[in-house]
Amino acid sequence: MKVLIVGGGGREHTLAWKIGQSSKVERIYVSPGNAGTSRIARSVSIEPTDIDALVDFACKEGVDLTVVGPEAPLVKGIVDRFEKDGLMIFGPSKRAAQIEGSKVFAKELMRKYDIPTPNFEVFESPNEAIEYIEAKGAPIVVKADGLAAGKGSIIAMEVEEAVKAVETIMVHRIFGDSGNKVIVEDYIEGEEATITALTDGNTVVTLASSQDHKRIFDDDRGPNTGGMGAYAPAPVITRELSEQITQRIVTPTINAMEAEGIPYKGVLYAGLMVTNDGPQVLEFNCRFGDPESQVVLPLLRADLLDLLIAISDGRLDEVGCEVDTRAAVCVVIASGGYPGSYEKGKEISGLDQAEELEGVVVFHAGTKTERDKILTNGGRVLGVTAIGKDITTAIDRAYEAVRRISFEGMHYRQDIGYKALKRLQEG
Numbered sequence: 001m002k003v004l005i006v007g008g009g010g011r012e013h014t015l016a017w018k019i020g021q022s023s024k025v026e027r028i029y030v031s032p033g034n035a036g037t038s039r040i041a042r043s044v045s046i047e048p049t050d051i052d053a054l055v056d057f058a059c060k061e062g063v064d065l066t067v068v069g070p071e072a073p074l075v076k077g078i079v080d081r082f083e084k085d086g087l088m089i090f091g092p093s094k095r096a097a098q099i100e101g102s103k104v105f106a107k108e109l110m111r112k113y114d115i116p117t118p119n120f121e122v123f124e125s126p127n128e129a130i131e132y133i134e135a136k137g138a139p140i141v142v143k144a145d146g147l148a149a150g151k152g153s154i155i156a157m158e159v160e161e162a163v164k165a166v167e168t169i170m171v172h173r174i175f176g177d178s179g180n181k182v183i184v185e186d187y188i189e190g191e192e193a194t195i196t197a198l199t200d201g202n203t204v205v206t207l208a209s210s211q212d213h214k215r216i217f218d219d220d221r222g223p224n225t226g227g228m229g230a231y232a233p234a235p236v237i238t239r240e241l242s243e244q245i246t247q248r249i250v251t252p253t254i255n256a257m258e259a260e261g262i263p264y265k266g267v268l269y270a271g272l273m274v275t276n277d278g279p280q281v282l283e284f285n286c287r288f289g290d291p292e293s294q295v296v297l298p299l300l301r302a303d304l305l306d307l308l309i310a311i312s313d314g315r316l317d318e319v320g321c322e323v324d325t326r327a328a329v330c331v332v333i334a335s336g337g338y339p340g341s342y343e344k345g346k347e348i349s350g351l352d353q354a355e356e357l358e359g360v361v362v363f364h365a366g367t368k369t370e371r372d373k374i375l376t377n378g379g380r381v382l383g384v385t386a387i388g389k390d391i392t393t394a395i396d397r398a399y400e401a402v403r404r405i406s407f408e409g410m411h412y413r414q415d416i417g418y419k420a421l422k423r424l425q426e427g
């Protein structure tokens with residue numbers, strides 16, 4: 001089979017790596033890809049949101065299956081467009097992708113179908129949002145309705161900060177039309193974790209639970225990033241909790257979409273807060289997480305291509321989805337200055353030496369090849385992933401690999417996975 005993967009980050013390198021393990025694969029294309037994907041697949045220089053060009057390419061090359069990494073093309077309707085042309089594609093339709101594309105849609109769906117999520121109000125006027133915030137007090141959460149490259153949720157510890165967030169989103173419109181509406185949500189405490197589910201609209205299977213590290217510095221300090229590392233499974237999600245999440249959150253959400261006349265197929269990423277009162281949904285995404293995919297997919301024992309085809313054909317019930325019980329840790333190496341401004345074009349060394357270590361794979365994100373060199377080309381540069389028999393082994397291996405890699409200004413967190421270790425030590 002010929003497979004086209006849309007996107008160019010660590011998640012897409014992981015998808016290409018995992019799909020490439022299938023005996024059914026004849027050729028993989030990644031659009032636009034990066035230096036890592038170009039070693040295992042053909043790079044295609046089409047941007048992920050240039051849907052017409054992607055359709056033309058898939059037709060011309062006889063692509064059998066297209067797999068979409070990022071949310072923007074899904075929300076823009078890439079699946080509908082491919083299916084209209086009779087092309088097989090993995091992901092939700094444009095209407096179904098609203099579950100990520102509109103936080104108002106997702107929150108109202110959860111309210112209507114009694115899916116646990118923090119209490120909220122929706123505002124179309126900044127003044128009304130600010131009045132509500134002043135009456136409620138802080139801490140409080142402000143969220144832009146639409147896509148905002150992971151920057152649209154602000155946890156405000158003070159009223160002034162929440163007011164500023166409303167003004168930035170609705171008055172200064174830094175996210176454009178994504179800020180036409182805001183959600184003001186109750187702040188809740190607990191531990192965050194992610195469940196990644198695959199569904200064809202009827203059957204639901206869940207992959208390993210995981211936990212992201214969103215802040216740039218150790219101990220969850222500093223500004224938010226796209227994610228500085230992840231581990232799986234997350235011990236905060238016990239077996240009992242996992243069942244509860246399937247019964248109370250994932251399956252009801254898929255059923256709710258069906259009941260709304262918007263069947264959902266693809267990945268459902270549930271970003272959860274595990275509270276003393278049980279799990280609550282903070283957000284849904286309509287795609288694999290990044291960097292969560294770098295730990296969840298290596299722990300998938302099944303042939304991913306078989307799963308994706310079965311989902312596209314609506315027969316997920318016929319395919320097994322065994323998950324490895326070992327642990328995986330991904331440490332993201334970023335450019336100096338990220339998530340603020342940073343320089344590109346720094347030569348990366350030590351990649352082969354890192355991958356010589358047992359259980360280690362280096363997934364590329366912001367990298368490019370120039371002549372024979374691999375250079376930095378983005379904020380998040382690499383996701384160094386290690387599998388081990390337990391989380392301690394995986395952490396040790398991942399950091400040993402990280403220490404073999406170098407480029408000018410590189411930065412990484414030193415504490416990926418330590419929350420899991422602490423929880424396991426405390427029993």
Ligand code: GLY
Pocket residue numbers: 150212226227285288289290291292
């Ligand atoms: N790591 C968070 C996300 O993929 O949205």
